[in-house]
Amino acid sequence: MGTSMIEARGLTKRYGDTLAVDDLSFTVQPGTVTGFLGPNGAGKSTTMRMVLGLDRPTSGSALISGQPYSTLKGPLHHVGALLDAKDVHKGRTARTHLRALAQSNGIPAKRVDEVLEMTGMSSVAKKRIRGFSLGMSQRLGIAATMLGDPDVLMFDEPVNGLDPEGIQWVRNFMRALAAEGRTVFVSSHLMSEMAQTADHLIVIGRGRLLADVSTRDFITQSSTNAVRVRSPQAAQLVELLRAQDVTAEPVDGSLRVRGVTTDHVGDLAAAHSLTIHELVEERASLEEAFMEMTRDSVEYHAEVPTTADKGASS
Amino acid sequence: MTTQTTEQPGGGHARQRSVVPPATDRFDHVVRSEWTKFWSVRSTMWTFIALVVVTVGISALLCLAVAANWDDINAADRAQIEPVSQSLSGIFLGQMAIIVLGALTISSEYSTGGIRTTLTAVPQRLRLLAAKGLVLAVIAFAAGLVTMVPSFLLGQAVLSTANAGIEVSLGDPGVLRAVIGGALYVAACGLLGFALGALLRHTAGAITAAVGLVFILPIVGNFLPGSWGDNVSKVLNAGGSIMNARPVDNQLDPWTGYLVFSLWWVVLLAIAAVLMRRRDA
Numbered sequence: 001m002g003t004s005m006i007e008a009r010g011l012t013k014r015y016g017d018t019l020a021v022d023d024l025s026f027t028v029q030p031g032t033v034t035g036f037l038g039p040n041g042a043g044k045s046t047t048m049r050m051v052l053g054l055d056r057p058t059s060g061s062a063l064i065s066g067q068p069y070s071t072l073k074g075p076l077h078h079v080g081a082l083l084d085a086k087d088v089h090k091g092r093t094a095r096t097h098l099r100a101l102a103q104s105n106g107i108p109a110k111r112v113d114e115v116l117e118m119t120g121m122s123s124v125a126k127k128r129i130r131g132f133s134l135g136m137s138q139r140l141g142i143a144a145t146m147l148g149d150p151d152v153l154m155f156d157e158p159v160n161g162l163d164p165e166g167i168q169w170v171r172n173f174m175r176a177l178a179a180e181g182r183t184v185f186v187s188s189h190l191m192s193e194m195a196q197t198a199d200h201l202i203v204i205g206r207g208r209l210l211a212d213v214s215t216r217d218f219i220t221q222s223s224t225n226a227v228r229v230r231s232p233q234a235a236q237l238v239e240l241l242r243a244q245d246v247t248a249e250p251v252d253g254s255l256r257v258r259g260v261t262t263d264h265v266g267d268l269a270a271a272h273s274l275t276i277h278e279l280v281e282e283r284a285s286l287e288e289a290f291m292e293m294t295r296d297s298v299e300y301h302a303e304v305p306t307t308a309d310k311g312a313s314s
Numbered sequence: 315m316t317t318q319t320t321e322q323p324g325g326g327h328a329r330q331r332s333v334v335p336p337a338t339d340r341f342d343h344v345v346r347s348e349w350t351k352f353w354s355v356r357s358t359m360w361t362f363i364a365l366v367v368v369t370v371g372i373s374a375l376l377c378l379a380v381a382a383n384w385d386d387i388n389a390a391d392r393a394q395i396e397p398v399s400q401s402l403s404g405i406f407l408g409q410m411a412i413i414v415l416g417a418l419t420i421s422s423e424y425s426t427g428g429i430r431t432t433l434t435a436v437p438q439r440l441r442l443l444a445a446k447g448l449v450l451a452v453i454a455f456a457a458g459l460v461t462m463v464p465s466f467l468l469g470q471a472v473l474s475t476a477n478a479g480i481e482v483s484l485g486d487p488g489v490l491r492a493v494i495g496g497a498l499y500v501a502a503c504g505l506l507g508f509a510l511g512a513l514l515r516h517t518a519g520a521i522t523a524a525v526g527l528v529f530i531l532p533i534v535g536n537f538l539p540g541s542w543g544d545n546v547s548k549v550l551n552a553g554g555s556i557m558n559a560r561p562v563d564n565q566l567d568p569w570t571g572y573l574v575f576s577l578w579w580v581v582l583l584a585i586a587a588v589l590m591r592r593r594d595a
Contacts, residue, residue, distance in 0.1 A: 054433055075435065075437055096351075101431070104346075106335065
């Protein structure tokens with residue numbers, strides 16, 4: 001299992017004039033949940049499709065445990081992938097859908113019942129997929145990924161459209177898979193989601209690699225910490241800070257000071273007998289840090305800056 | 315996990331192997347999977363019912379038209395009537411059902427997005443295409459027999475009501491070959507729909523193209539002038555000749571005709587196979 005890695009080497013995909021994926025190289029390690037993070041349209045889905053051999057790279061390659069996907073023998077035994085839960089024939093029942101998939105890789109029918117049980121789908125096994133909610137479809141898709149008990153799992157935006165309970169279930173499921181030593185690669189356009197699930201992050205924007213770091217490092221590095229201070233003698237405080245080469249900008253009747261701690265500002269004010277009404281640490285949210293990093297690579301900018309679009313997957 | 319996990323000193327979980335057997339790589343597994351998929355959608359049964367009802371029904375009506383008017387048909391026209399193909403003639407409408415089924419076998423994978431799930435399970439695309447084609451051909455041939463045998467028997471019973479001795483039986487020369495040939499024709503029609511479905515990846519497009527090939531082109535052929543026009547017409551009308559028990563004017567020999575008709579799906583499927591290997595799913 002130690003070799004069950006996903007590797008991208010100079011992966012590139014061009015559609016006409018558009019470079020969807022641009023010379024992307026990364027390695028996804030076993031035993032951890034690796035988040036694949038990027039705004040919508042960053043090339044996450046395209047990358048995953050190339051890893052699965054569905055789309056042909058313009059150049060570069062993608063390997064599973066050192067092999068191209070298309071050369072894997074009985075691929076469901078090695079890789080479980082859920083790209084889009086709607087990618088099924090909706091006229092079949094959940095059970096026949098899974099049974100046909102299992103048969104193609106020589107997996108016994110007993111395993112179909114197991115994965116239905118595992119994902120809480122046993123009660124709707126004989127229902128046609130057409131009538132399924134998005135949450136049920138996601139569970140069915142996840143059930144399909146587990147058919148071959150694979151070492152490598154890939155999920156594209158698995159919590160999109162799920163209710164909080166469903167989201168919690170998916171998170172726990174992915175964490176459990178990684179704890180068992182499997183390689184778990186999961187995409188999202190929401191940093192807050194990844195912060196709660198992923199140990200490691202691969203961040204892309206406009207098809208290019210922006211960061212390949214542990215989640216912890218990403219949070220520490222990218223937090224643009226600031227101090228917010230409210231004082232009736234703000235003008236004097238600004239002067240004192242400027243003397244130390246620290247700039248303070250006025251925001252909503254108070255000051256935002258970057259690059260210093262609350263202790264420092266408090267001490268400085270005390271030393272000059274300035275009155276302080278409020279002094280707080282202002283920690284940038286992870287979402288803001290993510291947006292900061294990907295600002296130049298977002299495909300469409302709204303007139304008024306908003307949080308990352310919660311629409312379709314990239 | 316399905317299997318029990320045991321707590322490890324590090325806090326992680328050891329994973330026990332489940333009932334899943336070791337990975338294999340076998341064509342018959344893919345065939346079995348496609349077999350399951352074939353029978354687990356409702357459209358399969360509906361198209362079979364349409365095939366049988368339309369073919370047997372129209373054939374019987376056309377035989378009735380001959381038997382009821384036999385005394386009014388002149389000698390030249392009587393000579394043109396070949397009793398076996400007459401009793402199977404409803405297939406020229408019924409074939410649309412099997413063409414649609416053949417197209418759906420692959421085009422529904424694209425319209426539903428299921429092709430991406432299918433190809434992650436079976437990434438060898440030609441193997442997938444071969445398994446689907448094999449399952450379709452076998453089932454379409456069987457459905458052809460289920461359609462053609464009753465159609466023949468009912469048609470001959472209707473023809474016998476003319477009391478002119480025009481009816482034939484399965485034991486007569488060339489008759490069994492013509493009836494089984496009808497089932498082979500059904501299989502070829504299914505594969506034609508399948509090839510077009512694989513090529514165009516779109517159900518409506520595939521059906522439209524098939525209508526052009528099996529309905530429009532033969533009619534166009536009939537309007538071509540001169541002896542070269544006759545020859546082109548023979549080629550464009552090649553499909554039906556396998557269902558003649560005896561030679562018929564302006565039609566190819568049974569097996570020659572069948573091979574010519576089969577070229578449509580063989581060539582189209584070959585092109586589809588080449589494209590399928592290259593295209594993004």
